[in-house]
Amino acid sequence: MLQIEHLRKCFDGFAAVRDASLQVAPGEMVAVIGPNGAGKTTLFNLITGQLTPDSGRLFFKGENIAGLPAHRICRKGISRSFQVVNIFARMTVFENVQAARLSRLGKTRQLFAAACSMAVPQTMEILESVGLADKRDRIGGSLSHGDQKVLEMAIALGVDPDLLILDEPTAGMSPEETAVVLELMKRLNREMGLTILFCEHDMELVFSISQRIMVMQQGRSILEDTPPRVRCDARVQAAYLGGGDVC
Amino acid sequence: MSPPGMRFKSAGFAFAALAVLFLLPAVLPRYYLYLLSLVLVTGLLATSLNLVLGFGGIYQFHHAVFYGAGAYVFALMLMKTGLPAWLAYVSAPAAAALLSLLMGLICIRLSKLYFGMLQISLGSLVWVVVYRWYGFTGGDDGLQGIPVPGALSSTSGAYIFVLAVCLLCLALMYRIVNSPFGRIFQSIRDNPERSAAIGVDVRQHQLIGLVLAGAFAGVAGALFVTVEGSAFPEMLFWTLSLEILVMCLLGGWLTFWGPMLGAAIIVVLRTWVGIYTDYWTLILGVILMLLIYFLPDGVLGRARKKKTIENPVAGAGKV
Amino acid sequence: MGFAGHVTLAAFCQQVLVGLSRTTILFIVASGLSLVLGVLRIPNIAHGSLYMIGAFLTYSLVRLGGGGSAGFWMALLAAPLGVALLSFVVERGLLCRLYEREHLMLLLFTFALMLVFGDLVKMIWGADYRSFAEPPFLQGSVLIFGLPFPRYNLFLLAVGPLVAIGLYLLTNRTKIGKIARAAAVDREMVGAMGINVSWVFASVFVIGCFLAGLGGALVAPTQNITQGMDHAIIIEAFLIVIIGGLGNIWGALLGALIFGLTDAVGILIWPQFAIVFPYMAVVVVLVFCPKGLLKSIW
Numbered sequence: 001m002l003q004i005e006h007l008r009k010c011f012d013g014f015a016a017v018r019d020a021s022l023q024v025a026p027g028e029m030v031a032v033i034g035p036n037g038a039g040k041t042t043l044f045n046l047i048t049g050q051l052t053p054d055s056g057r058l059f060f061k062g063e064n065i066a067g068l069p070a071h072r073i074c075r076k077g078i079s080r081s082f083q084v085v086n087i088f089a090r091m092t093v094f095e096n097v098q099a100a101r102l103s104r105l106g107k108t109r110q111l112f113a114a115a116c117s118m119a120v121p122q123t124m125e126i127l128e129s130v131g132l133a134d135k136r137d138r139i140g141g142s143l144s145h146g147d148q149k150v151l152e153m154a155i156a157l158g159v160d161p162d163l164l165i166l167d168e169p170t171a172g173m174s175p176e177e178t179a180v181v182l183e184l185m186k187r188l189n190r191e192m193g194l195t196i197l198f199c200e201h202d203m204e205l206v207f208s209i210s211q212r213i214m215v216m217q218q219g220r221s222i223l224e225d226t227p228p229r230v231r232c233d234a235r236v237q238a239a240y241l242g243g244g245d246v247c
Numbered sequence: 248m249s250p251p252g253m254r255f256k257s258a259g260f261a262f263a264a265l266a267v268l269f270l271l272p273a274v275l276p277r278y279y280l281y282l283l284s285l286v287l288v289t290g291l292l293a294t295s296l297n298l299v300l301g302f303g304g305i306y307q308f309h310h311a312v313f314y315g316a317g318a319y320v321f322a323l324m325l326m327k328t329g330l331p332a333w334l335a336y337v338s339a340p341a342a343a344a345l346l347s348l349l350m351g352l353i354c355i356r357l358s359k360l361y362f363g364m365l366q367i368s369l370g371s372l373v374w375v376v377v378y379r380w381y382g383f384t385g386g387d388d389g390l391q392g393i394p395v396p397g398a399l400s401s402t403s404g405a406y407i408f409v410l411a412v413c414l415l416c417l418a419l420m421y422r423i424v425n426s427p428f429g430r431i432f433q434s435i436r437d438n439p440e441r442s443a444a445i446g447v448d449v450r451q452h453q454l455i456g457l458v459l460a461g462a463f464a465g466v467a468g469a470l471f472v473t474v475e476g477s478a479f480p481e482m483l484f485w486t487l488s489l490e491i492l493v494m495c496l497l498g499g500w501l502t503f504w505g506p507m508l509g510a511a512i513i514v515v516l517r518t519w520v521g522i523y524t525d526y527w528t529l530i531l532g533v534i535l536m537l538l539i540y541f542l543p544d545g546v547l548g549r550a551r552k553k554k555t556i557e558n559p560v561a562g563a564g565k566v
Numbered sequence: 567m568g569f570a571g572h573v574t575l576a577a578f579c580q581q582v583l584v585g586l587s588r589t590t591i592l593f594i595v596a597s598g599l600s601l602v603l604g605v606l607r608i609p610n611i612a613h614g615s616l617y618m619i620g621a622f623l624t625y626s627l628v629r630l631g632g633g634g635s636a637g638f639w640m641a642l643l644a645a646p647l648g649v650a651l652l653s654f655v656v657e658r659g660l661l662c663r664l665y666e667r668e669h670l671m672l673l674l675f676t677f678a679l680m681l682v683f684g685d686l687v688k689m690i691w692g693a694d695y696r697s698f699a700e701p702p703f704l705q706g707s708v709l710i711f712g713l714p715f716p717r718y719n720l721f722l723l724a725v726g727p728l729v730a731i732g733l734y735l736l737t738n739r740t741k742i743g744k745i746a747r748a749a750a751v752d753r754e755m756v757g758a759m760g761i762n763v764s765w766v767f768a769s770v771f772v773i774g775c776f777l778a779g780l781g782g783a784l785v786a787p788t789q790n791i792t793q794g795m796d797h798a799i800i801i802e803a804f805l806i807v808i809i810g811g812l813g814n815i816w817g818a819l820l821g822a823l824i825f826g827l828t829d830a831v832g833i834l835i836w837p838q839f840a841i842v843f844p845y846m847a848v849v850v851v852l853v854f855c856p857k858g859l860l861k862s863i864w
Binding site for chain 2: 607609611660663664667669670671673674675677678679680681682684685686688689797801804805807808812838839841842845846848849852853856857
Binding site for chain 2: 048086111
């Protein structure tokens with residue numbers, strides 16, 4: 001579904017992403033791990049068009065999407081959440097998700113229709129599935145941090161993506177909130193068949209739910225394999241797991 | 248969602264208010280009708296600015312250019328061509344929208360503050376041309392004695408017409424703010440990056456908003472000429488643009504009716520203060536400073552916030 | 567004056583010199599604006615008012631000094647200092663509490679200042695035109711290219727480069743200049759280094775406003791000093807800053823040159839629309855480089 005070949009991006013001479021390659025098949029749950037500054041967020045920004053790659057190729061459903069603006073990439077079926085909470089802070093929870101639905105339905109240029117009765121069932125469905133239905137009329141910016149992160153995911157789901165990219169979905173969350181997000185990711189992947197690509201610091205979470213893992217170091221993708229094999233790889237153990245014999 | 252009884256009651260109230268507004272010419276002296284017409288025109292102008300400022304988050308620093316463009320196009324068509332008046336009324340917003348599109352295409356590439364400053368610059372170019380082109384625009388004398396159609400040349404005729412057109416425009420803008428486009432426009436205001444990530448072409452939507460706001464400002468310009476019978480270059484001078492911004496701020500720039508209220512306060516206050524002193528700008532300056540320090544959400548914004556704090560669910564999401 | 571065909575080379579060269587002396591004033595005012603914009607991120611609309619106040623103060627001080635050369639020099643120094651003092655009071659008393667607010671609020675606040683200053687000037691100096699003669703040693707003209715050229719304009723031509731060099735030294739060779747440049751790029755970092763950013767801002771604001779006052783003082787003998795000169799200069803200064811690149815002092819110089827010269831040449835070509843020429847130049851520049859000619863922010 002997604003195929004990344006030798007992607008590269010420099011900022012003022014510093015190569016944040018040097019040479020990243022990755023394959024994601026439909027229905028998979030793939031994690032990207034790596035130490036801070038390995039280039040995970042930059043890689044995601046390249047995939048979803050917030051940044052334009054300097055070189056390399058980027059295929060989604062067989063189509064080269066490298067260099068397209070973010071909104072075009074989104075319309076091709078890739079949606080994402082951001083590492084730092086990125087919601088519509090002055091709109092209600094309902095309106096946050098509804099905006100995404102309206103965009104997906106291509107109704108954003110309708111000037112005189114009444115928005116309040118549009119896409120209500122689908123929006124409520126998403127809010128219920130993430131557990132924010134009872135807070136639908138709260139202003140987005142007034143939610144707790146954990147709820148804002150969940151809202152972020154709900155917005156991303158609102159555009160009905162084929163591939164969902166999550167940049168540290170549980171960053172800054174309490175253990176209880178993390179468990180909720182974990183459950184949600186599992187459900188989206190297994191029950192709804194959504195392809196998910198995510199990065200995460202919580203190794204336990206990564207190894208428990210992902211089907212494959214890609215390891216990045218200093219802007220390069222150094223390894224791409226199943227969780228048990230990644231766990232046994234010497235380089236990963238050196239970088240992450242303190243070199244202990246886990247296998 | 249309000250219960251049907253309440254909705255019925257508020258509809259009745261609105262109908263009564265409308266009836267009063269349309270019957271005012273029967274009782275009110277001409278001067279007050281004139282003042283009320285000015286309030287309506289200025290309020291329409293401020294509301295059109297707020298469409299892009301408060302709901303789009305675009306730093307439209309030189310909105311008056313579109314107001315002036317509408318006024319001059321309207322006036323010149325009546326004075327220099329034999330075309331029917333209704334065509335002039337249609338051309339004014341069309342020309343203003345076109346100008347808005349042109350300026351928007353140049354400015355939209357830039358971020359917030361830069362956008363605003365570039366707009367002031369381009370708008371000043373338009374002003375300079377109007378100000379200097381004596382042969383065509385009358386230069387700094389402006390245009391006087393514009394042949395407004397007979398039925399609208401009386402104070403009460405102009406008032407009724409202005410009232411009807413303003414209400415129509417306000418209703419349209421209210422629809423726009425609450426339409427899917429309005430939703431997306433607000434999402435762009437809150438977070439352009441996130442909006443792009445849900446598949447919204449941010450610049451395209453901003454341009455649509457700018458063109459709409461320009462068109463409504465053009466309507467306001469034509470209405471002003473209808474009321475006043477003249478057009479002058481101060482209508483597109485940048486200080487007027489900032490005065491309209493003050494109106495939006497005063498009334499509450501995150502609310503729909505705030506700019507209307509702000510315009511009413513400023514226009515009435517200016518008229519009233521003008522009786523007693525020549526130092527109106529000093530007073531306006533002090534009011535503005537106090538606003539920035541103590542009432543940055545404006546009158547209506549403050550009222551809504553209070554309501555939201557007392558009852559966080561009911562107050563939210565209303566425009 | 568007719569159209570381009572009738573213009574002699576001498577008249578053209580002289581007009582260029584006139585444009586260059588106008589450039590001096592524009593550069594001084596615009597560089598102050600640019601300084602404040604680059605470091606504080608405030609589009610200071612009251613900048614034009616300070617220019618106007620500088621001109622009126624110079625008028626009063628020269629009258630006080632009896633119109634002699636000594637009085638002129640004193641006024642040329644004291645008027646900008648007076649403006650700087652005023653701006654210091656405003657910055658510490660009012661503006662410094664608003665730095666955390668949105669740009670929109672800062673812009674509107676400086677607009678409020680402009681409104682207040684405008685009426686204060688009307689209260690103090692009245693609504694009439696004011697004017698005074700150049701100091702004795704700068705009166706009259708010299709012959710350049712066979713045509714008379716005002717001595718005072720020659721004086722302006724000399725002052726321009728001096729101010730430019732002074733600004734260069736200030737921003738590149740002094741501690742405050744270096745800190746200010748760093749603050750323009752990254753406020754938090756400068757704050758984290760233990761430097762009181764608030765006072766850096768105050769200093770930059772006062773220096774910028776001093777330049778506005780200096781521009782007003784220098785322009786005072788050459789034109790009628792009136793209400794409304796604030797409105798005219800501030801838009802020109804904004805245009806110059808924008809085509810030069812926000813916050814870039816050399817951009818302000820380049821922009822002032824473009825503005826002053828197109829204006830001067832425009833007078834030769836089409837006097838009635840001379841004022842349109844610099845505006846057209848601005849549009850041409852912005853269509854091709856919307857972020858200005860030189861790199862934004864220093």
